[in-house]
Amino acid sequence: MKRTKIALLLQATAPANEILAKGWVRTKRDAKGFSFIELNDGSCLSNLQVLANENLPNYDEVRKLTTGSSVSVSGRLVASQGSGQKWEVQATEIQIIGLAPESFPLQKKRHSDEFLRTIAHLRPRTNKYSAAFRIRSELSFAIHQFFHERGFRYIHTPILTASDCEGAGEMFRVTTLPPSGGKIEEDFFGVEANLTVSGQLEGEMLALSLGDVYTFGPTFRAENSNTRRHAAEFWMIEPEMAFCDLQENMSTAEDLIQYLARHTMEHCAEDLNLFAKFVDKELMARLEVLAKAEFMRLPYKEAVSILEKSRHPFEYAVGYGLDLQSEHERYLTEAHFKKPVIVFDYPKTIKPFYMRLNDDDQTVAGMDVLVAGIGEIIGGSQREERYDILLKRMEQMGLSKEKYWWYLESRQYGSVPHSGFGLGFERLIMLVTGINNIRDVIPFPRTPKNIEF
């Protein structure tokens, strides 16, 4: 007999005489002559209540079942007499697949996130983490759906690379040389190679041929960042669009985030409800704002002006030409506008070489999308498509034009205005679940000094 997933069983519209369910025991409650087993198979948040009666041939064994054990249950799906659930299974046979000893660390009580991180191999068996990872899966799908509906092509840019996307942070070296060292000429590629910090430069090449493209893949940053918003390995969505200016770029970013917020509310209601109840009381209100409210767009100059006029006692100075600090971003999105804010047209001195120079010769067409609680969730720009200006900017910033020859060449053969951005996938999941630490939205997080699992 084929097993039915618990998500499906719980949606039943009529009783069933014979069903087969398999899963892990979340908890067991014993009474005289029978036991209740809460069975979970990860297909949904809810457990299936299994009634095990003493007339089961192996009831003695069933009675000894522990939290975490895996079982196979055959029986009848019937309306539950109890009040907590619509359906339950009256077991006719229970096979114990794997008995968990009493050392199984997950208990039927709340554990701290810090403790669960030390057992990352088992934490997906908890309600909160299984819900987070189901939402992660659903959002991955929704991202592909969003772009597919709009005629974007999904492309794969290299993980191993010799170029560094200027300004994107420290890189992990990739080498086959022994730890004791050796000559770079003898290394696998014969030149210094690294893990990618962004697929943008390669993505631009595909946009300048396929039109609208996006990548969705892992990204690596060797920054020694110890914060709840940074990981050394994370997933990033990077659309790149030909014949697209900064305003259209911002619209795509806004559409994408709103689409994903709505998709989560529509398709992950049960899991979302757990976060709204236990993790972040304001989650649903925030998602409503996110899904509906038009994002506030304002030039960097105006953002600075608002901050200067606010008379808010900031710890760091506010002024034209200075980068916005976390506290400034938080003020704009959490206190002043109370919705997502897109800041654009930054001074060229604080942004990388590839951002398009504006007519004022002082600012570049870059933009950051800022959201409450997380800060920067998207960073993007219209790219500099004019060969002479791009070359000049690279020279000013001390970049080798030999190394970027292919990037420059794309501006010599039919160059067109184009734009793109990077969306941090883990930060997105933090945004829609209310989980406040990036280590808890990716199954096996990599952060400084943490790569055990």
Place this chain on the structure above:
RNA sequence: UCCCCGAUAGCUCAAUCGGCAGAGCGGGUGGCUGUUAACCACUAGGUUACAGGUUCAAGUCCUGUUCGGGGAGCCA
């Protein structure tokens, strides 16, 4: 990397002025005809992160180390 805070039973925490190491949950045993973080009784469980120091006496005070958390920077 910098600043602040923390580490006590398997987990979550308590321990007053430096004076006998505690509770709940979880585990084990027994009980209970429908439970819902079930309930009731009994029970086992400790190198107080590690290494030094001060003291008659250190979980508690001091120094160092390790690990963890929050904030900052870098960014997504």
